[in-house]
Amino acid sequence: MPLMQSWLDSANDPASDFPLNNLPYGVFSQTGEGRRCGVAIGACVLDVAALETAGLISLSAGALLQQGRWNPLMAAGPAVWAELRATLTALLQAGSGKEAQVRPHLVALDEVRLHMPFDVAEYTDFYAGRQHAFNVGIMFRGPENALPPNWLHIPIGYNGRASTVVVSGTDFHRPSGQLKAPDADMPSFGPSRRLDIELEMGAIVGAGSAMGARVSVAEADAMIFGYVLLNDWSARDIQAWEYQPLGPFQAKAFATTISPWIVTRAALEPFRVAAPAREKPLLPYLKEPGPMLYDIALEVAMQPAGSDQVTTLSRTNARELYYSAAQQLAHHSSSGCAMRSGDLLGSGTISGPDKDSYGSLLEMTWGGKEPLTLADGSVRSFIEDGDTLTLRGHAQGDGYRIGFGDCTGTVLPAA
Template sequence: MGLISFVEVDLDSHFPIENLPYGVFRPSSACGGGDAAAPRPGVAIGDFVLDLSVVSSAGLFDGPILNNSPCFLQASLNMFVGLGRPAWKEARLTLQRLLSVDEPTLRDNSSLREKCLLKMSEVEMLLPTVIGDYTDFFSSMHHAKNCGLIFRGPAKPIQENWFHLPIAYHGRASSVVISGTPIVRPRGQAYPTGNSPPYFGPTQKMDFELEMAAIVGPGNELGKPIDVNIAADHIFGLVLMNDWSARDIQAWEYVPLGPFLGKSFGTTISPWIVTLDALEPFACEAPKQDPEPLPYLTESKHVNYDIPLEVWIKPAGHEHPVLVTSSNFSNLYWTLTQQLAHHTINGCNLRPGDLLGTGTISGPEEGSVGCLLELTWNGQKPQNLNGTIRKFLEDGDEVMFKACCKGKGYNVGFGSCTGKIQPAIS
């Protein structure tokens, strides 16, 4: 018999008691909140948010680590994620006990229950952590191969170094936004035509990138790398991530230093951080790596997670979204722990709340690629979205990512990650 919450949870909900993802919220303006309401941490349970600041103030976190801790009285989750795995486990066990159908503490205290359980429809979700730094990896072999075939041809689609280390670049943390935030079409330079100067104007190749991202827990001291076999203790959990891309701007600028304006205009993440503890039942073996990684990247447990991923697009002027691609987190060649270990091997110091994107997650089949660049083969194969043709995203198009693991009688889901394209600012 599995866990049962006293809070009613639909069978198809992403947020049963087995999940309990963390986020930061404030009551919406319609419910007396709005900009004046202080942000506070919460967990999702069914269609409700459990206000952890109220739970903490009531003295219900009574374990040895969290008793009297101010970590849930903050406007972000940084302090809590920085406490490490023992604190995360203590919090998870406490919350599952408090929400259990057999536990009267909240169930039978109507006043306290009313204060700490808010309807999701009555709250505004915010960024869950203060993101000091954001790194984006390039960890899907299928994506790397497809990009190589498009831009370099079949002779050598994947560069030799890719199979020896998790490639990454440093992204722009200031433009990471929460799901639902509009994305303004960026302007920039693109390849010149013939003898003309470079094109300048709104991107003509606006794209999404289907990614997930790790939220860093405890960091490391400058100069002290994190061993790959303990790297999981430095990863709090995962969110969905759309690393929006202007492909024409990116193609013109990326040699020799990599992505810049083609990426830095916006990155959308989902509001709920699903912990690695909640994902543990969905752990699976990661792909075999050939050649064998160097010793600092060779891990005793080479693990991915079976997380089905979907991308839906609602074209401008349409009422219903269209499923355009389905992939899976398990398609990643380089694991989360390898990414984190490589990030720190030179002594780089990570900090609580940092964001580590996986890179676009593409599968081996045509319908499992993670961006329009691959789906349309850089515009050569337009996609039919229920009668609407798309090479790349148009103004007014809305992109929705979804992810949900299927357990025995329950789900562990991520909710959704959405963004709608707004016209460029002239």
């Protein structure tokens, strides 16, 4: 699909993250005003709440855009999602004749503050990147037992904390917890010394499912409203002590950052790619009816406190995942677990085959044994106070790109 032309010139810039082909959903505010639903287009955000009030958007399900969050639209289901996308496209496309009516409701992106685009119902994090799972397994169990015996058969996950999912630009304090040195008899309590990132994609459930209902992979795919970039910050030293036998807990509960714009499944449709060859046959309920992954280029960058130099640490692609979000969602429901509108599913760390494509510092520095030298000359094994980490991602089309906006967080000293 080529670039769709808009009467808004900045939306036709091939380097823009937000062409007419994208139309991602976010929540914004201006000084002294409340939060409003908006759509990114070019260098602007379109105030869709104002368009709805003005009658330029009139959805069959009623007024859904006035609450400063996208949950009401998400719960309305795929037919209403398609209706809104078609309306926005018709208003913004070149030759629509709507410019005079719509332009007053555009605000420059650099004049707004962005907020959480939706209320997170519940948060589940998966472990769906094979290279990451293999790398971590080598570090802790050796190459002969790197992948757990169930990994090639089942999307492994754990239930995380929705309460500390935050939008890009939200700073947070270094977590503290129980730590135990290998040569210590007893644990101690203090700030994490091995704070890390995890480069992930987040899938947002739009339409939920009832308790007791199982959904197929195809049905799960249709339930997904859209995607965000996701940084599942991780305290590796806290995790090493607490994770046996039940897995991550406080090591990941302190913060999870998402990008501010929800990129819809419809916008990503042209970028579907097939999953890698299966090393073990999947059970029927997990088999894909077609391509379920996406060709999305991803990168991680770090900027130390007080430095004006940014270092790109890693570049990889979402197609490196072994399990898709639709498979994760289908598995999540397979026990009869009810899925709720607003549920967030983290993909798990996305790592490529090489060191410069790994999705965590744990891998990039091989457990801290191979520190990285940054552009300003400083050295890192893990994240230090004041460091700012940024995830970026986009799908590249014919003369346009589908971007997510930056997913950024700065680590403050422990409280």
